[in-house]
Amino acid sequence: MEIAVVKVGIVGANGRMGKTLIEAVVQAEGVELAAAVVHPESSLIGADAGEIAGVGKLGVTAQDNLAAVVNDFDVLIDFTSIEMTLDNIEQCRAAGKSIVIGTTGFNDEQKAQLNAAANDIPVVFAPNMSVGVNLCLKLLEMTARVIGDDTDIEIIEAHHRHKVDAPSGTAVRMGEVIADTLGRDLKECAVYGREGQEGPRKKDTIGFETIRAGDIVGDHTVMFATDGERVEITHKASSRMTFAKGAVRAAKWLGGKSAGMYDMQDVLDLNAI
Ligand SMILES: NC(=O)C1=CN([C@@H]2O[C@H](COP(=O)(O)OP(=O)(O)OC[C@H]3O[C@@H](n4cnc5c(N)ncnc54)[C@H](OP(=O)(O)O)[C@@H]3O)[C@@H](O)[C@H]2O)C=CC1
Numbered sequence: 001m002e003i004a005v006v007k008v009g010i011v012g013a014n015g016r017m018g019k020t021l022i023e024a025v026v027q028a029e030g031v032e033l034a035a036a037v038v039h040p041e042s043s044l045i046g047a048d049a050g051e052i053a054g055v056g057k058l059g060v061t062a063q064d065n066l067a068a069v070v071n072d073f074d075v076l077i078d079f080t081s082i083e084m085t086l087d088n089i090e091q092c093r094a095a096g097k098s099i100v101i102g103t104t105g106f107n108d109e110q111k112a113q114l115n116a117a118a119n120d121i122p123v124v125f126a127p128n129m130s131v132g133v134n135l136c137l138k139l140l141e142m143t144a145r146v147i148g149d150d151t152d153i154e155i156i157e158a159h160h161r162h163k164v165d166a167p168s169g170t171a172v173r174m175g176e177v178i179a180d181t182l183g184r185d186l187k188e189c190a191v192y193g194r195e196g197q198e199g200p201r202k203k204d205t206i207g208f209e210t211i212r213a214g215d216i217v218g219d220h221t222v223m224f225a226t227d228g229e230r231v232e233i234t235h236k237a238s239s240r241m242t243f244a245k246g247a248v249r250a251a252k253w254l255g256g257k258s259a260g261m262y263d264m265q266d267v268l269d270l271n272a273i
């Protein structure tokens, strides 16, 4: 059953994405901010969430732990850190709450933990919530199918100086989509950065290059290059609001869904294309 107004909780409310998510919830219809959580050592505990985000008072006080507010929301939106998200999903699981996860950088074991929780609660988990990147994933699938085996494939990503994981979750997902389409195992064919006497490029590898500089919000280019021509598929995010709007859309979509692991392709109904 769909929920008329989905009550949203936001963790990491004072983070780059946390603040943008609060603003996105305020701007969206069919959702309301019901809870906000900041780091237990934050000086912002007890502050109004709207004031943290710079959108004026909302009457929601920032708490120092999720347990204090877990019964106040329908869907939690979590763009924090690996350890925080793994803890939060278990709390949502115990309380029967849905969760939208934007955090990136999980290893296979940690992803298995998220998948196990999704047996009991609805989860949207996606390394990039923007419509543009999710469309690019479809374009990459199509491009890989047509020219992937005849081209050298390189994935280049650039992000701000504060980003802690590399390559970005989006770049990894792009690599997975291409490798799956070509029947390759990304773990076997990925090459991360190059240095020294590497020798000629090995056929059927997928290269990853990472740039960390300044305030770059998030750029991704995938290059399919061969003799005489190359195709490049590029996405550039110029505002975090594109990710935040996607996450709020996911929270609304998730309200009333049954338990399971979903991604933005499900939310945007791109699987059928
Ligand atoms: N899927 C997508 O579309 C996108 C995903 N991301 C991902 O979202 C994540 C967050 O990015 P960003 O907002 O830039 O990062 P920030 O560092 O700005 O924000 C993270 C927030 O989580 C809090 N936090 C982290 N760890 C803990 C902890 N152990 N306990 C309590 N609070 C914690 C931080 O609190 P404090 O600062 O006080 O420590 C902070 O408020 C990253 O993994 C990033 O890759 C980012 C953009 C888009």
Ligand SMILES: O=C(O)C1=N[C@H](C(=O)O)C[C@H](O)C1
Binding pocket: 104, 127, 128, 159, 163, 167, 168, 169, 170, 171, 217, 218, 219
């Ligand atoms: O940390 C970020 O900022 C971003 N992280 C995501 C990723 O790792 O792919 C998405 C976006 O590019 C911004």
